[in-house]
Amino acid sequence: MxxxxxxxxVGLCLVCNxxxxxxxxxxxxxxxxxxxxxxxxxxxxxxxxxxxxxxxxPVTYESRRICNCCRLAKCFRVGMQKSLILSDAERLARKxxxxxxxxxxxxLMMQNLSIIPPTTIHYLGQKAPTYLxxxxxxLLTNIFGTYEHIFExxxxxxxxxxxxxEHKYVHTFFNEYEERHKILIxxxxxxxxxxxxFIDDKxxxxxxxxxxxxxxxxxxxxxxxxxxxxxxLNNLFGIDRAKIIIQNAERIxxxxxxxxxxxxxLIILSLSSSINRYRNDTDMDxxxxxxxxxxxxxxxxxxxxxxxxxxxxxxxxxxVKFLNKLVLDLLYLQxxxxxxxxxxxxxxxxxxQMTPLVQSMWPKSENIDNRDYENDIDMESYS
Numbered sequence: 001m002x003x004x005x006x007x008x009x010v011g012l013c014l015v016c017n018x019x020x021x022x023x024x025x026x027x028x029x030x031x032x033x034x035x036x037x038x039x040x041x042x043x044x045x046x047x048x049x050x051x052x053x054x055x056x057x058p059v060t061y062e063s064r065r066i067c068n069c070c071r072l073a074k075c076f077r078v079g080m081q082k083s084l085i086l087s088d089a090e091r092l093a094r095k096x097x098x099x100x101x102x103x104x105x106x107x108l109m110m111q112n113l114s115i116i117p118p119t120t121i122h123y124l125g126q127k128a129p130t131y132l133x134x135x136x137x138x139l140l141t142n143i144f145g146t147y148e149h150i151f152e153x154x155x156x157x158x159x160x161x162x163x164x165x166e167h168k169y170v171h172t173f174f175n176e177y178e179e180r181h182k183i184l185i186x187x188x189x190x191x192x193x194x195x196x197x198f199i200d201d202k203x204x205x206x207x208x209x210x211x212x213x214x215x216x217x218x219x220x221x222x223x224x225x226x227x228x229x230x231x232x233l234n235n236l237f238g239i240d241r242a243k244i245i246i247q248n249a250e251r252i253x254x255x256x257x258x259x260x261x262x263x264x265x266l267i268i269l270s271l272s273s274s275i276n277r278y279r280n281d282t283d284m285d286x287x288x289x290x291x292x293x294x295x296x297x298x299x300x301x302x303x304x305x306x307x308x309x310x311x312x313x314x315x316x317x318x319x320v321k322f323l324n325k326l327v328l329d330l331l332y333l334q335x336x337x338x339x340x341x342x343x344x345x346x347x348x349x350x351x352x353q354m355t356p357l358v359q360s361m362w363p364k365s366e367n368i369d370n371r372d373y374e375n376d377i378d379m380e381s382y383s
Contacts, residue, residue: 011165014078015071018061019176021164025080032064037075040068041082049073131310139304143263147220150187161222167232170344171353177214178358184217188270193297198289201273205294209269210361211337212330215249216266223256225249241339248336251329264305265330271298 013020013030015037020028025037040049049069051057057070064071076082086094132140162180167173185206188194194202206213222229225246233242255261273294288294306319313319344351344362351362 016061016064025084027079131307161226163228166228168235170236170350174358175355178355201288220262245336248332268301
């Protein structure tokens with residue numbers, strides 16, 4: 001029986017007590033134990049699993065590699081089900097089904113694009129897209145499908161709500177996010193106007209919009225504020241700051257039911273060179289190497305957004321009203337980012353415990369001019 005995302009409590013891996021990434025073969029497990037069970041459970045009867053000790057070796061995240069026999073036995077003992085392992089043919093069939101469903105969603109999206117508006121704005125959702133050229137519609141279809149595709153081929157698994165557990169430390173919260181951030185960087189690689197920029201400009205753009213990018217991206221994926229996220233925000237930033245962050249995230253949630261809008265906003269945000277983070281940081285205030293290329297690239301998607309909204313709303317007047325509220329809500333989101341920035345200025349000890357990629361999103365002010373930008377967020381592999 002499958003549990004809904006809301007009712008699912010992931011917690012710790014029942015096999016080794018590491019952080020669980022989801023319900024795998026019937027029980028919460030970490031990714032290594034999930035992979036271990038898939039590889040070895042099907043070998044029972046073909047090879048012998050022999051314990052070199054007394055058959056009761058401890059299985060923890062530190063010792064799980066020592067004895068395959070006891071680890072596999074514990075997998076079955078905690079309830080992992082061999083019957084849920086898909087064969088190669090079944091996995092291929094499932095992958096093909098996912099691809100077909102994605103293509104159908106893309107086709108349906110272009111046939112009936114509709115925006116779910118904030119309650120204060122009223123406009124038509126069935127208007128013919130007369131403002132969109134065939135190339136516009138092709139570009140919108142590509143934007144619609146690319147992020148999902150990048151996420152799937154990168155993780156090779158279904159989306160798991162972020163965070164998987166309730167966090168009490170800032171560094172563990174952002175460290176869990178690291179893999180998602182790699183996916184975002186990979187996504188921007190598929191945006192030619194971004195990927196063709198100088199590498200230093202790409203790095204600076206990602207840093208400057210780190211907070212806004214992760215908020216919009218995660219809300220698009222989760223489509224809600226999960227219990228673990230709300231609890232973690234309260235633990236990490238205090239009730240008052242968390243309240244500001246949550247309220248402003250809820251503003252963005254009013255746009256998630258449109259299949260295109262936030263994906264366009266994410267691209268436009270990534271190409272915004274004039275909105276810097278609230279930091280005492282020399283790198284954040286540097287002039288970009290090619291501001292003209294950034295502006296031209298952003299303008300492509302700003303104009304596409306305008307034509308897209310014109311094709312969905314009753315009039316230019318309604319489009320201007322909608323854009324006005326959208327910009328206002330994005331400024332509120334920026335306010336949340338500033339709130340977190342000011343708080344993080346006093347958490348150097350937490351930043352020091354972050355993984356290198358996430359740590360580079362919070363550059364320290366000292367010796368910033370001596371930083372090696374080519375390596376500090378591994379953009380080279382994405383350019």
